[in-house]
Amino acid sequence: MHGRHPSAIIRAVHQSSRKDQAMGWFTNPAAKTASTPTEAIWAICPACKAYVPQAEWNNDLRVCPRCDYHDRLTCRQRVAQICDSGSFSEINATVSVRDPLKFADASGAYADKAQAAVKKTGEGEAILTGTALIDGIPVVIGVMDFRFLGGSLASGTGERILLAAEAALQQRRPLILFSASGGARMHEGIISLMQMAKTCAAISRLQQARIPYLSVLTDPTTGGVSASYAMVGDINIAEPKALIGFAGRRVIEQTIKQQLPDDFQTAEYLLEHGFVDHIVHRGAMKSFLAQVLRYASHR
Numbered sequence: 001m002h003g004r005h006p007s008a009i010i011r012a013v014h015q016s017s018r019k020d021q022a023m024g025w026f027t028n029p030a031a032k033t034a035s036t037p038t039e040a041i042w043a044i045c046p047a048c049k050a051y052v053p054q055a056e057w058n059n060d061l062r063v064c065p066r067c068d069y070h071d072r073l074t075c076r077q078r079v080a081q082i083c084d085s086g087s088f089s090e091i092n093a094t095v096s097v098r099d100p101l102k103f104a105d106a107s108g109a110y111a112d113k114a115q116a117a118v119k120k121t122g123e124g125e126a127i128l129t130g131t132a133l134i135d136g137i138p139v140v141i142g143v144m145d146f147r148f149l150g151g152s153l154a155s156g157t158g159e160r161i162l163l164a165a166e167a168a169l170q171q172r173r174p175l176i177l178f179s180a181s182g183g184a185r186m187h188e189g190i191i192s193l194m195q196m197a198k199t200c201a202a203i204s205r206l207q208q209a210r211i212p213y214l215s216v217l218t219d220p221t222t223g224g225v226s227a228s229y230a231m232v233g234d235i236n237i238a239e240p241k242a243l244i245g246f247a248g249r250r251v252i253e254q255t256i257k258q259q260l261p262d263d264f265q266t267a268e269y270l271l272e273h274g275f276v277d278h279i280v281h282r283g284a285m286k287s288f289l290a291q292v293l294r295y296a297s298h299r
Contacts, residue, residue: 045069061282070219070239070282074121075128075145078178082286083141087133091140091167092160096124100155103187110187117148125156126181129164131173135290137297140168143178146220152185153225158195161229165202174212174293175203179230183223196228203229212296214289217267217276219243231275235292238267238276239285 043057044050047069057064061081062071073081079088097118103110118124126148132141142164144151161177168175184192206213215233217226220243227246230236238244245265253260263269270276280288 046071063282068240068281070241072146072180072219074147075123075143078143079128079130079132079141081282082143082176082178082289083132083134084136088130088141089132090128090130092129092163093124095156095159095163097154097156098188100191101187101189103189113149113187121145121147123148125160126151126154126185127157127160129160131167131171134176134286134293137290137293138171138173139176139293140164140171140173141176141178144180144225146180146182149185150182151180151225152182152192153195153199153223153228154185154188154192155195157185158192158198161195161199162202165199165206168211168213169206169209172209172211174214174296175206176214176216176289177229177233178216178218179221179225180218181221181223181225181230183225193224196224199229200232203232207234212293214292216285216289217242217244222246222248234296235277236275237278237280237285237288238270239282240267240279242267244270244276 041054042051043054043062045052045064045067048064048067050064050066052065062073062077063069064071097114099111099114101110107113123145127142127144129140129142132139134141142161144157164177165175167173184196186192203213213232213234215230215236217230217236217238219239219241221230222243222245226244243265244267249260249264261269267276267279271279278288
């Protein structure tokens with residue numbers, strides 16, 4: 001798919017009148033009562049620092065109506081947005097975080113950090129996998145959660161992706177993976193790096209069986225995840241302005257002794273250079289995926 005001319009950025013249609021009405025909220029937020037905390041009423045955009053009513057922020061899928069910044073979603077929020085209501089059924093929940101090296105450093109034991117991540121997110125690993133319907137089309141879906149140790153790729157994460165790919169192969173359902181990751185989980189050493197090859201091998205089996213694999217890159221998709229399964233989709237899709245890359249800007253600039261473009265490692269830069277096939281606004285993502293799935297499934 002990457003040999004084609006990149007498609008135009010696909011954006012959801014927003015009514016201008018709604019934006020104009022919303023703009024009045026940013027500079028003069030209503031005074032809160034003593035019994036109501038600010039965060040219960042307002043969301044603050046991480047990019048432009050605009051105040052947005054919390055209900056509007058959630059209804060707009062955590063996309064800023066002022067600057068169009070796409071804030072990060074939890075894996076459950078993403079599933080609720082993408083999958084048909086009540087259709088998602090979790091699989092591989094028994095595959096949880098592991099500590100094969102009994103790793104510990106000056107900041108503490110990996111096992112303690114992993115349990116803290118489980119408690120914080122309510123998830124057993126950095127990716128949630130399951131079967132679902134998207135506009136009535138059966139799929140296997142996996143969604144990474146950046147809150148879980150930076151969405152890092154480890155043995156449990158890789159195993160869940162492998163099992164999801166096997167489920168897609170057995171049921172002949174398209175596989176969709178949403179990436180949000182800082183890369184391989186250093187606490188598991190070479191075992192985490194091995195997941196790059198393991199997941200790519202699983203995806204390769206799908207491609208040999210002509211089962212579609214759609215990769216959706218969200219902010220951020222970096223490190224070992226960007227260097228493995230996230231970039232080998234039959235179609236690679238990104239959210240606007242998502243950070244996508246392997247090494248960090250500072251490391252690259254120090255290595256090559258050159259200054260990188262301001263938009264380097266953004267979704268738009270990768271689209272221009274042929275590494276991403278589409279940029280899709282979050283509000284249009286479900287309908288876009290359904291359109292691609294219907295085409296791939298000859299529906």
